[in-house]
Amino acid sequence: xxxxxxxxxxxxxxxxxxxxxxxxxxxxxxxxxxxxxxxxxxxxxxxxxxxxxxxxxxxxxxxxxxxxxxxxxxxxxxxxxxxxxxxxxxxxxxxxxxxxxxxxxxxxxxxxxxx
Amino acid sequence: xxxxxxxxxxxxxxxxxxxxxxxxxxxxxxxxxxxxxxxxxxxxxxxxxxxxxxxxxxxxxxxxxxxxxxxxxxxxxxxxxxxxxxxxxxxxxxxxxxxxxxxxxxxxxxxxxxx
Numbered sequence: 690x691x692x693x694x695x696x697x698x699x700x701x702x703x704x705x706x707x708x709x710x711x712x713x714x715x716x717x718x719x720x721x722x723x724x725x726x727x728x729x730x731x732x733x734x735x736x737x738x739x740x741x742x743x744x745x746x747x748x749x750x751x752x753x754x755x756x757x758x759x760x761x762x763x764x765x766x767x768x769x770x771x772x773x774x775x776x777x778x779x780x781x782x783x784x785x786x787x788x789x790x791x792x793x794x795x796x797x798x799x800x801x802x803x804x
Numbered sequence: 805x806x807x808x809x810x811x812x813x814x815x816x817x818x819x820x821x822x823x824x825x826x827x828x829x830x831x832x833x834x835x836x837x838x839x840x841x842x843x844x845x846x847x848x849x850x851x852x853x854x855x856x857x858x859x860x861x862x863x864x865x866x867x868x869x870x871x872x873x874x875x876x877x878x879x880x881x882x883x884x885x886x887x888x889x890x891x892x893x894x895x896x897x898x899x900x901x902x903x904x905x906x907x908x909x910x911x912x913x914x915x916x917x918x919x
Contacts, residue, residue: 693847723907732909732911733848733907733909734909735906738906780845782848784907791836791838792850793840793850795847796847798845798847800845
């Protein structure tokens with residue numbers, strides 16, 4: 690079946706530094722990918738929609754200059770957390786679907802800890 | 805997107821069937837009923853989805869009420885590996901331009917499977 694791979698699965702960084710998370714669709718092309726964030730004991734919250742070849746669409750309250758999204762190819766979207774702060778520590782998850790199909794595929798998630 | 809209501813938590817004994825309910829009284833005619841589950845520290849995974857008729861796959865069965873205002877996910881024999889948060893999500897089946905749509909996650913049901 691289709692697989693979405695996310696890397697890294699776990700990262701620890703210092704405050705003020707930037708971290709890049711990659712999301713790849715391994716066996717299908719995804720013109721659209723989604724980035725979610727999940728805090729402990731909470732549900733997934735959509736952060737942004739990543740569109741291949743165009744600008745990402747951000748949800749209300751998500752700073753586009755802080756969470757940079759690049760979707761340069763049909764199989765890769767990246768999320769860069771810039772100038773990370775401890776409050777950015779969270780579980781980041783990407784997803785993608787085959788265009789028009791019902792099932793969404795999720796990456797395994799990235800646990801970000803900012804110290 | 806129409807809202808769903810699920811119990812916060814449920815318990816089941818291992819190797820017994822589990823019925824996870826979901827209410828969606830404001831469902832529209834084009835909304836598909838999707839179920840995903842999230843194991844600890846992992847991204848969500850697709851379980852099953854349907855529109856009007858009951859659906860079966862290797863993981864579970866989905867029973868949809870005749871008026872579509874509720875549905876039940878059925879795990880026929882719960883195992884310890886089925887312990888997860890189960891999300892019932894409505895997704896509009898009308899595709900705008902063929903693009904994928906994001907999933908809106910509620911709080912889900914935490915299923916505990918007792919040995």
